Amino acid sequence: MKQKNLLFRIFLVIFLVAVAGIIGLLVRDHIQKDKDRKLREKAAVSVQEEPEVSAEPEETPVQIPVDFSVLQAENPDIYAWIRIADTPVDYPILQSKVDDDYYMDHTVDDKEGLPGAIMTEYSYNPEPFESDAVTVVYGHNMLNDSFFSRLKDYQDETFRQEHPYIEIYTPEHIYKYRVFAAVTYDNRHILYNYNCRTKEGYQAFLDSLSEVRIMPTWIEDPLPVTTDDRMIVLSTCNGNHDERFLICAVLTEEQ
Numbered sequence: 001m002k003q004k005n006l007l008f009r010i011f012l013v014i015f016l017v018a019v020a021g022i023i024g025l026l027v028r029d030h031i032q033k034d035k036d037r038k039l040r041e042k043a044a045v046s047v048q049e050e051p052e053v054s055a056e057p058e059e060t061p062v063q064i065p066v067d068f069s070v071l072q073a074e075n076p077d078i079y080a081w082i083r084i085a086d087t088p089v090d091y092p093i094l095q096s097k098v099d100d101d102y103y104m105d106h107t108v109d110d111k112e113g114l115p116g117a118i119m120t121e122y123s124y125n126p127e128p129f130e131s132d133a134v135t136v137v138y139g140h141n142m143l144n145d146s147f148f149s150r151l152k153d154y155q156d157e158t159f160r161q162e163h164p165y166i167e168i169y170t171p172e173h174i175y176k177y178r179v180f181a182a183v184t185y186d187n188r189h190i191l192y193n194y195n196c197r198t199k200e201g202y203q204a205f206l207d208s209l210s211e212v213r214i215m216p217t218w219i220e221d222p223l224p225v226t227t228d229d230r231m232i233v234l235s236t237c238n239g240n241h242d243e244r245f246l247i248c249a250v251l252t253e254e255q
Contacts, residue, residue, distance in 0.1 A: 234248075
């Protein structure tokens with residue numbers, strides 16, 4: 001009887017710890033989603049009215065839909081914004097010039113811990129989107145449908161057709177990219193292994209997308225990108241320590 005009581009107490013403790021852990025995760029997720037919502041509201045810029053037409057036509061300035069002055073006042077490492085329409089992917093992009101991995105485990109408000117932030121690496125992308133031929137953007141594959149968790153939906157053809165474009169905003173530009181590949185890749189560091197600043201390294205990386213052959217993988221055929229194009233790679237974990245999941249998109253429009 002004593003042994004049964006002891007086992008009951010052990011199982012009860014385990015159960016209560018598990019419940020507390022689940023509640024803790026739910027609370028953390030709720031807090032994080034609320035932070036993300038408030039950040040989007042704070043960063044949103046209302047569409048300005050069209051100026052009156054003057055006698056001499058002037059070039060219309062680019063209407064950036066993100067208020068970077070507000071964001072950078074809170075964290076100067078915020079330098080861009082990524083958005084995939086009609087998905088939860090709607091986040092600032094950060095880059096530390098001191099520690100490439102800093103935002104893997106530091107949030108947008110500079111606090112240590114998960115979920116980190118969407119980020120690029122200064123050592124490998126000192127001029128992301130603008131001059132770097134290949135820009136790699138990292139984000140965690142969270143379990144609560146946030147950050148880059150929805151990238152896996154690009155394995156579905158209908159989703160690809162309905163969400164073909166990725167938009168990147170910076171304080172000066174709007175970049176529009178079209179998705180051409182959703183690749184289950186190995187865990188090699190792309191820009192360390194391939195010097196995409198050279199045409200040879202860039203082409204070797206493009207070739208590797210087809211050579212890795214880890215399923216599931218989809219690549220548009222024929223490949224709509226050459227070493228004369230600029231592209232982005234969205235990289236996230238794939239539930240396997242030895243794999244990454246990549247979304248590759250070629251630049252089609254720049255404002």
